[in-house]
Amino acid sequence: MVRRQVLDAAPDTEVTRFDAASYERGEFLMAASPSLFGESKHIEVRGLATMSEDFLLDALEFVKNGAEDVTVVMHHSGGNRGKKLLDALKKAGVPTVPCQPLKKDADKLEFVAQEFRHNRRRIQPDAARALVAAVGSDLAELASACSQLVQDATGEISQEKVDEYFGGRVEATGFKVADAALTGRGAVALSTFRHAIATGTDPVPIVAALAMKLRQVAKVAGVRQSSGQLAQELGMPPWQVQQAQEQARFWSQADLASCLELIAETDQLVKGAGRDPEYAVERAVSRIAMSARR
Amino acid sequence: MSVWDELPGQEHAVEQLSRAVDGGNPTHAWLFTGPPGSGRSNAARAFAAALQCEAGTGCGQCKACRLVSASNHPDVSMVTTENVTYAIADVRELIAKAQARPSGGRWRIIIMEDADRMAERTTNVLLKAIEEPPPHTIWILCAPSPADVLVTIRSRCRPVSLRVPSREAVADLLVRRDGLTAEQADFAARVSQSHIGVARRLARSEEARVRRDKTVRLPLRLRSVSDAVRAAGEIVEISTTEASSSSQERADAETASLRELLGLEPDAVVPPQLRSQFKQVEESAKRRARRGVNDSLDRSLIDLTTVYRDLLVIQLGTRTELVNDYLGEPLREYAARSTPTDTLGRIDLISQARQRIAANVTPLIAMEALMAGLIPRRS
Numbered sequence: 001m002v003r004r005q006v007l008d009a010a011p012d013t014e015v016t017r018f019d020a021a022s023y024e025r026g027e028f029l030m031a032a033s034p035s036l037f038g039e040s041k042h043i044e045v046r047g048l049a050t051m052s053e054d055f056l057l058d059a060l061e062f063v064k065n066g067a068e069d070v071t072v073v074m075h076h077s078g079g080n081r082g083k084k085l086l087d088a089l090k091k092a093g094v095p096t097v098p099c100q101p102l103k104k105d106a107d108k109l110e111f112v113a114q115e116f117r118h119n120r121r122r123i124q125p126d127a128a129r130a131l132v133a134a135v136g137s138d139l140a141e142l143a144s145a146c147s148q149l150v151q152d153a154t155g156e157i158s159q160e161k162v163d164e165y166f167g168g169r170v171e172a173t174g175f176k177v178a179d180a181a182l183t184g185r186g187a188v189a190l191s192t193f194r195h196a197i198a199t200g201t202d203p204v205p206i207v208a209a210l211a212m213k214l215r216q217v218a219k220v221a222g223v224r225q226s227s228g229q230l231a232q233e234l235g236m237p238p239w240q241v242q243q244a245q246e247q248a249r250f251w252s253q254a255d256l257a258s259c260l261e262l263i264a265e266t267d268q269l270v271k272g273a274g275r276d277p278e279y280a281v282e283r284a285v286s287r288i289a290m291s292a293r294r
Numbered sequence: 295m296s297v298w299d300e301l302p303g304q305e306h307a308v309e310q311l312s313r314a315v316d317g318g319n320p321t322h323a324w325l326f327t328g329p330p331g332s333g334r335s336n337a338a339r340a341f342a343a344a345l346q347c348e349a350g351t352g353c354g355q356c357k358a359c360r361l362v363s364a365s366n367h368p369d370v371s372m373v374t375t376e377n378v379t380y381a382i383a384d385v386r387e388l389i390a391k392a393q394a395r396p397s398g399g400r401w402r403i404i405i406m407e408d409a410d411r412m413a414e415r416t417t418n419v420l421l422k423a424i425e426e427p428p429p430h431t432i433w434i435l436c437a438p439s440p441a442d443v444l445v446t447i448r449s450r451c452r453p454v455s456l457r458v459p460s461r462e463a464v465a466d467l468l469v470r471r472d473g474l475t476a477e478q479a480d481f482a483a484r485v486s487q488s489h490i491g492v493a494r495r496l497a498r499s500e501e502a503r504v505r506r507d508k509t510v511r512l513p514l515r516l517r518s519v520s521d522a523v524r525a526a527g528e529i530v531e532i533s534t535t536e537a538s539s540s541s542q543e544r545a546d547a548e549t550a551s552l553r554e555l556l557g558l559e560p561d562a563v564v565p566p567q568l569r570s571q572f573k574q575v576e577e578s579a580k581r582r583a584r585r586g587v588n589d590s591l592d593r594s595l596i597d598l599t600t601v602y603r604d605l606l607v608i609q610l611g612t613r614t615e616l617v618n619d620y621l622g623e624p625l626r627e628y629a630a631r632s633t634p635t636d637t638l639g640r641i642d643l644i645s646q647a648r649q650r651i652a653a654n655v656t657p658l659i660a661m662e663a664l665m666a667g668l669i670p671r672r673s
Contacts (some may be wrong), residue, residue, distance in 0.1 A: 099608035218523040218662075240511050256519040264647075264663030267655045 012039045020051035020074075028058040032070050039067035046140075047075035048054040048085070056085055063088045108132045108142065115146040116157070123157040125151075130159050172196035174209030177285060182213055182247045186289035193285050203277040204271045210284065211263045216244040220257050250292040259288050297352040297359055297552040301333055301491075302467045303459030307583075310454060315352065315470045321452040323424045323433040325409075327440050328456030331489025333374070337380045337456055338405045339363065341434065346399040359401060365502065369396040374407040377581045382416045401433045405608040409435035410442035416463040417444045424450050459633075464488045467512070487617060492545055493506065504537040505532065509597045513668055514624050522665035527647045529594055531657045537586025544581035595648050595664075601625070602641045607633045632670060651662060 016031040031043050062072075063085070076086065090096070112128045123131075131149075135141045145166065153161050172195035180189035196206060218235055220241060225237075227245060231238040262284055269280035298308045314320040324341070326334045336434035344352030346369065353359055361367040373382075373388060378524060389406060396402040403599055412420070424433050424447065433451075437443050440453060452657040461483045467490065468479035474497050482497035485506065495502050509529070516522055552575060556568060565573055600617040607614050608629040616622060629637075 207659075208656070211656070211662075215523055215527075215658075217661065218519045218666075221520055222518050224314050253519050253669075257522070257669060260519070260523070260666040261663045264655060264659050265651060267659050268650050268653055271654050273653060 006205045009094055012037075013042050015040055015042045015044070018043070018045045018055075020045050020047045020055045022053050023055035025054040025058060025141050027033060028055070028062055032072075033060060034069070041071070043070065044074045045072070045074045048074050049081050051082045051085075056082055059085050062086055063092055063094075105129075105132055105136065108136050108139075111139070111150075112142065112146060115143065116150065119147075119150045121150055121157065124159060124160040127157050127162045130162045131166065134162070172199065172201070174201065174206040175213070177206055178213035179247075181210065181285050181288040182217060182250065182292055184250050184289055184292035186286060189285050189289045190282065193282060197278055203281045206272050206281055207263065207284070210288065211267070212282075213244075214246070214256070214259055214263060214288070217248045217251060218260065219242045221248040221251055222253060252293070255291040255293075259291055264286055297347070297354045297363065299354070300471065301337055301340060301456075302463035304333065304337065304456050307337060307454050307456050311341045311344065312352070315341075315347075319566070320345065320432060322427050322436070324454055325440065325443065325451035326434060326440075326454045326456065327438065327450060329458055330438060331486070331491055331493075332456040332458055333438045334456060335405070336490075337454070338407075338434045339365070339370075339372070342367075342403045342405060344402050345403065345432070345614055346370065350551035354451075355428040355644070367399065369399040369401065370403045370405065372407065375411055376585060377578075378585050380416050382413075382419060385412070385416050385419050389419070392423055392427055394431070395428075395544065396430055398618055400430070402428075403434065404431070405434045405436070407436050409447075410437040412443075414444060417447055420445055421659040434441045436591075459488050459490070461488055464490055464493055468493060468580045472497065484561055484615075484619065485617060505594075506597050509594045510601050510618055510621065512598065513557055514621075514628060516665065516669050519666055519669065523662055523668055526658060526665045529591070530661055532642070533587050533590040533594070533657070536590055538583045541583040541586055544582070545575060547634070548575050548579070570609045587657060588651055591649060591661070592650055593657065595644050599641060599644050602637050602644070605629045605632070606634060606637045606641070609637060620667050628670075636671070 018027065018031075028043070031040060033215055051059075059074075069188075074089075076082070109125075109128050109132055112123065112131055116123045130144060131140070135145045149157055149161065149165060152166075172192045174196065177193045177196060180186075180192055193206065197203070216236070219236075220230055223230065225233075225240055227241045230236075230245075231241045234241070236244075266280050266284040268274075270277040274280045298312070325602075326338050328334050328337075339362060340352065343354070343359045346358040346362055346367060347353055348356040348358050354363070358367065362370050365372050368593060371388075371391065373384075375384075388406075392402065392404055394402060415584075416622065427433060435443065435447070435451060440448050461480070464483040464486075465476070466477040468474045468482060469476055472479075472494060474482070478497050479493075479585045482493040486493035486496055496506065512525055516525065518609070542548055549572060553562075556571075558568075601621075603627060604616045604618050604621075604625055607616060608626055609632075616625070618625065643664055650660040650663075
């Protein structure tokens with residue numbers, strides 16, 4: 001947005017981008033110093049949360065002295081690193097734009113739609129959903145994926161286009177595996193599990209996620225109380241109780257008991273009692289999915 | 295009065311040990327075995343006192359005897375671990391210590407409690423030291439059973455086996471030493487199944503009694519999976535808060551004394567070059583807390599086992615005394631509703647849960663599986 005404003009005001013502005021983590025001394029000064037032709041400068045710095053010591057020193061210097069015709073945008077993703085610089089910026093009265101992380105998929109879909117609207121392009125809802133499923137965990141990545149599609153593809157963006165560019169990439173977490181397994185969607189659960197393993201998730205947290213979801217379902221299963229009462233009694237957020245209650249429809253008491261036992265056995269196998277932790281979890285996922293009545 | 299007085303029901307072992315003391319030239323390595331609560335470490339301490347005794351018999355009166363009994367004798371080291379296993383570095387240090395001559399007494403005695411908490415690698419470090427110690431050094435290892443230590447260690451030690459003392463003997467000791475009434479002592483000795491340490495804690499602490507009562511009544515109120523999962527959560531929660539609060543208190547005290555030692559103000563920022571030392575304190579607190587959680591869960595599981603033992607006694611009509619005699623009526627009702635096969639299966643489940651927790655399975659997951667297995671089947 002700032003970049004767009006700057007470019008609108010002075011189209012010949014020179015844009016420079018840095019990554020604060022791999023910054024080397026002097027780069028900032030070089031980018032910010034006035035050029036021969038007197039055009040204005042725009043500098044964007046990413047990753048302040050992992051900034052190098054060099055960057056900290058140079059940036060402090062810059063904040064103290066300032067420069068004309070230079071706009072600087074810095075991204076800090078939170079944390080304590082570089083607090084000195086943040087304090088100095090605050091003191092200098094630099095405007096801060098707090099960016100809340102987008103957590104819900106609906107928000108991310110909205111974000112994608114907005115990105116495309118800005119560029120006067122259209123994306124089909126299915127395509128947007130596929131895009132969020134593929135690269136949704138990091139907003140910056142999602143934004144760059146959008147701009148890549150805008151630039152490279154022509155016409156309306158369809159799901160096939162997204163698959164062509166980002167196909168085969170599914171973001172998988174233990175919780176997604178657990179949700180699929182507990183609602184009896186065995187095929188989805190197993191493929192998500194394979195994706196999770198392939199992208200470097202350890203089997204142990206997956207078992208923990210399965211155990212947690214199963215625990216929530218077990219807590220509400222067969223209890224005739226409203227979700228509000230249950231939420232209060234169990235100290236769980238209401239949406240979690242509702243989700244667990246929905247999933248509990250798939251379960252009988254006996255199946256729940258045997259699956260709790262299965263989880264304990266799997267946890268032991270994953271933690272050294274078995275030879276192949278991945279197989280142990282796979283077996284647990286498929287058995288849980290089969291126990292859930294569709 | 296003598297040092298052997300506090301070993302109820304161990305006449306056999308006492309005789310064997312006194313003979314060794316009288317002989318004047320005892321074996322250099324001993325392995326004391328007996329079920330938990332039979333007083334292994336007390337027996338080891340009594341033996342050490344008798345060896346160091348100025349009168350030569352374990353009189354319990356002389357300075358040496360009293361020092362050993364209070365764990366203050368300079369030549370008797372009681373080694374124990376607060377973590378799940380012994381650290382190999384600590385054992386190496388111990389070996390160096392074993393080479394030193396005794397300062398005042400006749401022997402240098404090293405008592406290792408819970409020798410079963412040594413990993414195989416750690417045990418191997420000990421082998422040579424135990425096989426051929428200097429002439430004045432005596433090793434005493436304690437473990438629940440001979441099978442808990444490596445065979446190479448076992449073959450180098452002279453075994454002393456302790457047995458479970460009778461309920462009367464334990465109750466008698468509690469009355470004599472801790473000044474309890476006969477009734478209190480009898481109850482404590484009965485529900486603890488003659489575990490001396492547990493009996494004393496139960497007799498003294500109201501909280502421990504309430505907690506045990508809650509645990510043993512659990513099977514009677516389990517109805518559905520929902521109950522089971524909540525009960526498991528409760529048990530783990532209690533154990534965790536108990537363990538972490540006591541270990542947190544100690545960690546805070548240790549941090550404070552470390553600050554004092556390093557000359558830091560209580561609210562001063564810890565400089566980066568000293569951070570590792572503080573981190574170490576935190577980590578050892580974490581390890582202690584884990585052991586605490588495991589121990590306390592183990593205690594609950596043992597209490598739980600007594601219920602199923604009683605059920606089995608009723609179901610099989612053996613006419614043996616019930617451990618949880620005060621729950622007689624509800625237990626009899628429950629027993630009528632299930633079969634001995636069920637009960638045995640559940641005892642197996644409990645021991646499986648204990649094994650799982652020892653094998654590093656998340657305690658909550660292990661307990662949930664157990665509780666789900668304990669739900670009575672609807673006939």
